[in-house]
Amino acid sequence: MTIPPPLMTPPLPPRIARLAALARKPARRVLGLMSGTSLDGLDIALCSIGGAGPDTRVTLERFLTRPYSPAERERLRAVVSRPEAALADVCVLHAWLAETHARAVLAALAEWGVAAAEVDLLASHGQTVFHAPGSWRPDGDARGPVRHATLQLGDGDLLAVRTGLLTVSDFRQKEIAGGGQGAPLAPYAEALLYRGAEPRVLLNLGGIANFTWLPPLGSDAPVRSGDTGPANTLLDRAARLAAPDGPGFDADGAGAARGAVDAGLLARLKAHPYFALRCPKSTGPELFGEAYLAEALEWVGERAPRGNDLLATLTRLTVDTVAATLVREVPRLAEASLYVSGGGRHNATLMRWLAAALPQVRFADGAALGIPPDAKEAVLFAVLGNEAVAGPGFAMRDVGAPGDVAAGRATAGAAAAGQAVPGDGVADHAGPGGSGRRLTFGKLSFPD
Numbered sequence: 001m002t003i004p005p006p007l008m009t010p011p012l013p014p015r016i017a018r019l020a021a022l023a024r025k026p027a028r029r030v031l032g033l034m035s036g037t038s039l040d041g042l043d044i045a046l047c048s049i050g051g052a053g054p055d056t057r058v059t060l061e062r063f064l065t066r067p068y069s070p071a072e073r074e075r076l077r078a079v080v081s082r083p084e085a086a087l088a089d090v091c092v093l094h095a096w097l098a099e100t101h102a103r104a105v106l107a108a109l110a111e112w113g114v115a116a117a118e119v120d121l122l123a124s125h126g127q128t129v130f131h132a133p134g135s136w137r138p139d140g141d142a143r144g145p146v147r148h149a150t151l152q153l154g155d156g157d158l159l160a161v162r163t164g165l166l167t168v169s170d171f172r173q174k175e176i177a178g179g180g181q182g183a184p185l186a187p188y189a190e191a192l193l194y195r196g197a198e199p200r201v202l203l204n205l206g207g208i209a210n211f212t213w214l215p216p217l218g219s220d221a222p223v224r225s226g227d228t229g230p231a232n233t234l235l236d237r238a239a240r241l242a243a244p245d246g247p248g249f250d251a252d253g254a255g256a257a258r259g260a261v262d263a264g265l266l267a268r269l270k271a272h273p274y275f276a277l278r279c280p281k282s283t284g285p286e287l288f289g290e291a292y293l294a295e296a297l298e299w300v301g302e303r304a305p306r307g308n309d310l311l312a313t314l315t316r317l318t319v320d321t322v323a324a325t326l327v328r329e330v331p332r333l334a335e336a337s338l339y340v341s342g343g344g345r346h347n348a349t350l351m352r353w354l355a356a357a358l359p360q361v362r363f364a365d366g367a368a369l370g371i372p373p374d375a376k377e378a379v380l381f382a383v384l385g386n387e388a389v390a391g392p393g394f395a396m397r398d399v400g401a402p403g404d405v406a407a408g409r410a411t412a413g414a415a416a417a418g419q420a421v422p423g424d425g426v427a428d429h430a431g432p433g434g435s436g437r438r439l440t441f442g443k444l445s446f447p448d
Contacts, residue, residue, distance in 0.1 A: 015446055022166070023390040026050060028120040029061075031165070032382025033101060035127045035154075037207030037285055038232050038343055039076050041067035042101055044108045045378035046119070052391035056192045056383060062112045063375040066104040080129050081285035090129065090153070097127055098155040102162035122165040123385025123442070125377075126154035128172075131284035133181040135274055150182040160445035168385040168442035178439050183282035185441065187212040187225035188394045189383040194369055199336040201326060201361070204377070205344025207233040208284055209322050213330045221331070226279030228325040230288040231344050234314045237290065242307045253349025256315040259308030268296045269317050279329050315350050323357040334360040341366050341373035388442040395438055 012020060022028065027050040034043040043065050050057040068076065079085045079093055101124065109116060132149045156169025172182035190202055195214045202212040209231035215221040232249065239250045250256055272292070274283060297304040305313055326333055338361045344350050345366070355363055366373035387394070 030121045030382040032378040033124040034378040041065045043378035047382040049386045094153040098158035116164045122167040123381045124169045125381045126152035133282045148181045156445040160447040164447045167445040168388045170443040171441040174441045181282040184210040189380040201336045201338045203340045205231040205342040227282045229321040233285045238310045253347040255308045255311040256349045259312030261316045262305040262313045265300045319353045337364040339366040341376045393438040393440045
């Protein structure tokens with residue numbers, strides 16, 4: 001009898017083998033990049049991340065913010081959150097932003113004395129240029145074949161080639177594909193890093209304010225999260241109008257502290273139907289931007305506040321809408337500790353008014369959680385990138401998404417563009433939701 005030769009498993013293609021080896025490493029060095037709606041600059045966090053999923057452990061090695069120059073900021077403002085923009089500008093911005101971010105990454109690594117070869121992964125959020133969840137629809141109708149949409153620029157393939165780093169990008173698209181709104185994404189990573197013996201509320205005061213409620217360890221309650229409404233986006237615009245040559249924001253909230261809240265304008269601003277929607281929900285400057293503020297000011301008429309009075313009114317808008325959302329959405333709010341991150345935490349007036357509006361809540365130092373609050377968002381995207389290459393995936397929010405969603409696609413650099421790598425999209429963790437739907441986020445781009 002002839003014995004057939006043993007079946008030989010063909011070797012993995014080099015790029016797939018590289019991914020497999022990276023996933024098996026006990027720890028990975030990941031660079032997280034974040035550029036938010038405030039357009040302050042690019043946050044860069046170099047992290048050592050051990051494990052994945054519920055076993056994730058993060059050490060922040062280095063962090064810096066590379067501020068955008070005035071010219072760069074104006075170039076972004078010409079497109080970001082605009083209902084209309086020249087398609088040519090959007091196209092060119094996609095590449096220009098990647099080039100700009102790549103230079104910032106290489107400069108940061110050089111400053112830190114870290115070689116690119118010592119970094120395993122780059123996780124880039126890119127820059128949101130338009131976020132269109134169902135709540136943004138001008139006619140208020142979120143029905144139809146496309147309920148939610150979002151667009152981030154900063155080409156991941158170009159980033160990979162310019163930096164020489166395996167790159168994960170386009171994070172928000174997968175949550176939308178799974179039935180979510182594409183924002184906020186932070187709760188998925190926060191649920192891995194920040195749960196403790198006590199319930200916690202993590203409040204981020206960026207351009208838009210968003211919160212995450214984390215139940216205590218051992219609880220099977222689902223994480224709750226959502227965008228509460230505007231934070232710095234309107235305040236920064238009012239500050240630029242009041243002082244065109246100033247810093248572009250209300251430093252320490254000094255202007256608001258000197259102003260008086262206009263009750264009529266505040267009531268008009270708070271009448272927007274978004275504030276009555278239940279979470280999960282998301283929004284952006286597309287909804288709470290120039291047109292929203294201009295309409296309210298026009299409605300108030302000649303007595304509309306200006307200068308410090310406008311800053312005071314917009315600060316009160318943020319305080320009231322954040323407080324109302326937390327009171328409505330967070331179970332047993334008085335038992336939770338509140339940790340604040342984002343640029344708004346540096347606004348002393350905003351923080352003082354917020355503490356007065358939530359006397360039942362204990363405000364805690366965000367640094368006590370182990371990651372400096374200013375670095376938090378860039379670190380969270382590093383964690384999402386780590387999950388994309390080594391993690392079990394996340395449970396979707398309970399949004400009625402159709403089934404499991406796999407990990408997306410991988411695109412190669414110049415040598416082998418378009419090579420697809422399906423992910424498993426399996427396993428679970430106690431992340432936002434509890435619906436049983438599981439997914440990981442991001443597109444993989446090889447540097448070669």
